[in-house]
Amino acid sequence: MAPVRRLVVDVLKPHDPSLVAFTEQVSETDSVAAVTSSLIELDQEVQNVKLTFEGESLDVDAVEAAVEELGGTVHSVDQVACGEHVVRDHPTLQDH
Amino acid sequence: MAPVRRLVVDVLKPHDPSLVAFTEQVSETDSVAAVTSSLIELDQEVQNVKLTFEGESLDVDAVEAAVEELGGTVHSVDQVACGEHVVRDHPTLQDH
Amino acid sequence: MAPVRRLVVDVLKPHDPSLVAFTEQVSETDSVAAVTSSLIELDQEVQNVKLTFEGESLDVDAVEAAVEELGGTVHSVDQVACGEHVVRDHPTLQDH
Amino acid sequence: MAPVRRLVVDVLKPHDPSLVAFTEQVSETDSVAAVTSSLIELDQEVQNVKLTFEGESLDVDAVEAAVEELGGTVHSVDQVACGEHVVRDHPTLQDH
Amino acid sequence: MAPVRRLVVDVLKPHDPSLVAFTEQVSETDSVAAVTSSLIELDQEVQNVKLTFEGESLDVDAVEAAVEELGGTVHSVDQVACGEHVVRDHPTLQDH
Amino acid sequence: MAPVRRLVVDVLKPHDPSLVAFTEQVSETDSVAAVTSSLIELDQEVQNVKLTFEGESLDVDAVEAAVEELGGTVHSVDQVACGEHVVRDHPTLQDH
């Protein structure tokens, strides 16, 4: 199977663990080389964050399990890059 | 025939298989070097996604067959790059 | 005559041939090194597409003939680059 | 006199000659290394186009004469770059 | 644990110490290679600032302690980058 | 005194001399390596233009004198870069 090299997921997580601890722990998942998490919005109960993972061959099931083990839920998968290299998604005239 | 080197398609797909499994499987199509799929929007029934394929000489029929075999339908072909290299589509004064 | 190196045309074409077949065939025109076609909009009858051609010395008559042979009509010529190199059209304070 | 290296003019031209023929012919002017013409808008009578010329030392009188010989009129000169190199016009806080 | 390489926090601080003194002092925290602080807004009582830290392996607890020791409070953690390299958070079609 | 390396001025000038002649002549000022002039707007009486000068050590008095000798008036000085190199003015969160 062609390797997944980049993965963007939209996650809802509780306030505890903090975004720093959460990011450190999901970045420990096997196959993850690096991850950046960005706060989208927060309310009293949850944080909505965007997680961008990179790796030579990401184990997506393990990534999702790690998110859930920390109390998070994957709200949506927003981008997946597979294959020999990462294809950049350039805007086209159809993007709004 | 001049080879197709880059192809952007707008696809409607069911929720199952997931976007990750869907992308992994279409990236296995002969002639596809790499692909990135981006979520445009989703409702209860379907996901609308943008797929960008790159390869030395893409077999577009095989790509479309792979999409359909997974339950997807190609809603529109948004961009096609053919020839010795990939021509970038720069904005002109006529683009809105 | 100074060679045409880049040409952007706005084309109306029927749905058949498909955008992929259409692009493959116009890219076969003598003097065309590569071409990218981008969908602007479509209705039931026609597709409106932007075609960007590159070559060392484009034969514009042959390009337009190829478009028409495939049932397309050149709605407007949006950009032409001639000469020793391709001049980039940077925005000025007069562009809106 | 310091050489003019880049010149942007806003031109009104009749539909005949076509934008391709017009661009090819003005690019033949002595001192012009390359030119790009971009369509701004068109109506039944005229085309309004933006022409960007580059050269080591542009002969602006000859360029304007070539435009007029082809039935065009220079509506305004929008940018002129003179001297040892081309100064890029970066936006400042005063540009709107 | 995978190292934190980049951290963006939104901080409320009193006017004293000044933004310069505040930035100099938090940049002295162990593990911080460099930091940039940007003013978001200010009123009579407080300054709201965005702090971006970089380091080989940031000690986030020490960073937060340094902010608090200077009278600041971390209002939110806006971005965390962990792992072998810093993943850039590119916009996707889901970002608004 | 630290040398001025880049200078942006907003100038009102009569239609005669033309923008090309005007730019050629101010670029002849001692200390000016290159200049780009961009049309902001024009009415029947005057042209409002933005002039960007670069040089190793610009003689600003001589530049202003050259502008005035040609019938122009410096409406405002919009940007001045001094010192060992040209500092780029990046946007901050305070720019609107």
Added chain:
Amino acid sequence: MAPVRRLVVDVLKPHDPSLVAFTEQVSETDSVAAVTSSLIELDQEVQNVKLTFEGESLDVDAVEAAVEELGGTVHSVDQVACGEHVVRDHPTLQDH
């Protein structure tokens, strides 16, 4: 103390000295390698300008003293970069 490498301040100054003379003189401050000043707005009494300083280790007190000696007042400090290198303040999803 970690060195300040980049500093952006928002300054109100009288019309005299001119922006050129003002910039030349603040750039003479010890520790300043280069500075760019950009006009934000002006009225009959004052000019509001943005000053961006760079240096290996800026002496911020001396910079502020130089501004005040010339009749200017520092209205706000908008950005401070400290440490081994200059951290670029990239936009996050929290910036508006």
